[in-house]
Amino acid sequence: MSENTTIRFALLTDTNYASWEPEMLSFLQTRRLVKYTTKAQSTPPSDTAKLEDWTDGCQAAAGWIFQALSPSVRPLVVSEMRAGKPYSMWVKLEQRGLKKISGHRFNALEAQLNLRLEIGERLLQYYDRVVAASERRKQLREATYSVTQFDDELDAFTILRGLPEEFGHFATAI
Structure with a gap:
């Protein structure tokens, strides 16, 4: 062989x-x-x-x-x-x-939150996609990453995500 x-x-x-x-x-x-x-x-x-x-x-x-x-x-x-x-x-x-910076973590978190069950997709397949997205997001954390840091970043992510389109250049620059 x-x-x-x-x-x-x-x-x-x-x-x-x-x-x-x-x-x-x-x-x-x-x-x-x-x-x-x-x-x-x-x-x-x-x-x-x-x-x-x-x-x-x-x-x-x-x-x-x-x-x-x-x-x-x-x-x-x-x-x-x-x-x-x-x-x-x-x-x-x-x-x-795996540049472990907040912008990459934001993109990974947003990608994970945007996952939806596809038409014709089995629940187990959807679950596998969620787990894979979660792993990608977790790989972007530093070893010393804390819950406090996550809370702070989540607040910033929420603000950026909620800005109107005219602030798009600002959100992408961060």
């Missing part, structure tokens, strides 16, 4: 990190390479007998990640790919794709 050597999901672009990331993780998991995207596996093992396997795994993971990037994203991590540093690649891509 030959191994599938083709990426069969959308390449990472400037706008699709939230949908690309779970696809890439799954792809690496099927090849037993996802561990190389973690901090725990970011440094070589002290056991020299395991070093070659670790190096091969890092090179493979870095290569697959690079193959899953659109040409516009590749320059960001080309040096890490050449060095076989998939963890560094993963961190840079996450930082770029």
Whole structure:
């Protein structure tokens, strides 16, 4: 049985990190390479007998990640790919794709609140879309994000969302 050597999901672009990331993780998991995207596996093992396997795994993971990037994203991590540093690649891509700022959280919250049960859609399918939107929103929070910060942002989001159309330029600038 030959191994599938083709990426069969959308390449990472400037706008699709939230949908690309779970696809890439799954792809690496099927090849037993996802561990190389973690901090725990970011440094070589002290056991020299395991070093070659670790190096091969890092090179493979870095290569697959690079193959899953659109040409516009590749320059960001080309040096890490050449060095076989998939963890560094993963961190840079996450930082770029998940800018944890209030404007992005507002967009994610608005997208989640705008979800509606589609005609002909089963309730379980709708639930899955709500959960996926919730996960995207949660990914945009800093580790130290508090309920107080959420309350403050929700107040600001409510004000922005309720402004008339003539304030559209103001709302989008924030």
